[in-house]
Amino acid sequence: MEFALIERIRDRCTGARADVVLGIGDDAALLRVPAAHELAVTTDTLVAGVHFPHGADAADIGWKALAVNLSDLAAMGAMPAWVLLALTLPQADAAFVDGFASGFAELMQLHGVALVGGDTTGGPLAIGVTAHGLVPTGCALRRDGAQVGDAVFVTGTLGDAAAGLRWLDEARARRDGVDPSSRAALLQRMRRPTPRVAAGIALRGIASACIDVSDGLVADLGHVARRSAVGIRLHAAQLPASPALRAACAGELRIALQAAGGDDYELAFSAPPAHEDFILRELAALGCGATRIGSVVAGSGVQLVDAADRPVALAQPGWEHFA
Numbered sequence: 001m002e003f004a005l006i007e008r009i010r011d012r013c014t015g016a017r018a019d020v021v022l023g024i025g026d027d028a029a030l031l032r033v034p035a036a037h038e039l040a041v042t043t044d045t046l047v048a049g050v051h052f053p054h055g056a057d058a059a060d061i062g063w064k065a066l067a068v069n070l071s072d073l074a075a076m077g078a079m080p081a082w083v084l085l086a087l088t089l090p091q092a093d094a095a096f097v098d099g100f101a102s103g104f105a106e107l108m109q110l111h112g113v114a115l116v117g118g119d120t121t122g123g124p125l126a127i128g129v130t131a132h133g134l135v136p137t138g139c140a141l142r143r144d145g146a147q148v149g150d151a152v153f154v155t156g157t158l159g160d161a162a163a164g165l166r167w168l169d170e171a172r173a174r175r176d177g178v179d180p181s182s183r184a185a186l187l188q189r190m191r192r193p194t195p196r197v198a199a200g201i202a203l204r205g206i207a208s209a210c211i212d213v214s215d216g217l218v219a220d221l222g223h224v225a226r227r228s229a230v231g232i233r234l235h236a237a238q239l240p241a242s243p244a245l246r247a248a249c250a251g252e253l254r255i256a257l258q259a260a261g262g263d264d265y266e267l268a269f270s271a272p273p274a275h276e277d278f279i280l281r282e283l284a285a286l287g288c289g290a291t292r293i294g295s296v297v298a299g300s301g302v303q304l305v306d307a308a309d310r311p312v313a314l315a316q317p318g319w320e321h322f323a
């Protein structure tokens, strides 16, 4: 059974790369790292009922399992190359595997990534992906380079995925007056996040620090502040919102979803203010856009302020697994 499932995955997740010396089928893959490059390696696990609802569409799960890993590579400024897939399945469900592989392959092919191995076991549904990316030596974006005086930016828009989760329940969405087309757009962002790979690469040599927003903007920029030994000041009114989020909610709720909702998979980064024009132009050309949302200051922690410079309190700065 296990062998047949691996065959199904391999047949669907095609994508040849000249740097794969040996792919699926041996005890380990053999991969050729080009000269003058470093390997960026990351792994992320999705657990049913925690990272996606039980009964979620298999293709969406496949897409998201890869997307969250490519997002980590994007945050490093790395070009995705090879991935490994560890699948734990409650049963040998060929229909689930086919659906999963179709969503996984769809995103793989968008980024020219090759699936080079993995593991298939029985147990409660969980998906582990390990992704490898390439970055010219010394050019990776890190969390520890933010400097006092830098501007802080974010790609795309914030809060959609968290809003999608909030209004996953259709009856609740109706009660809250969320129109069906906005709800559909928010759900789509929750189910199929877009890893900002091209943006990360464009920010090599430009961003002083970078992180992808998975747990929530304030919580994630908190890691940048800590690693860089600086403070970060964010302007609530400047946080970018999609038309769907604007239509669905306003005020405190919208700000909470944007600042603390999580699952956005946008890139939050710092850069010297002199790079602002380049950043706005370049990222607009790449389709995601970027917004200046704050600045790096002396001190510690992340402070969110309103238009009158008063602190905005958040009930919960971000998602925590063991809280």
Ligand code: ADP
Binding pocket: 006, 009, 023, 024, 025, 026, 027, 028, 084, 085, 086, 087, 115, 116, 117, 118, 119, 120
């Ligand atoms: P081993 O027992 O040597 O670990 P396996 O039987 O687990 O080998 O896997 C056989 C081959 O199939 C290996 O090359 C492994 O990398 C690959 N493989 C197993 N599961 C997956 C999966 N879910 N996705 C991609 N490749 C897989």
Ligand code: MG
Binding pocket: 118, 119, 120
């Ligand atoms: Mg194995």
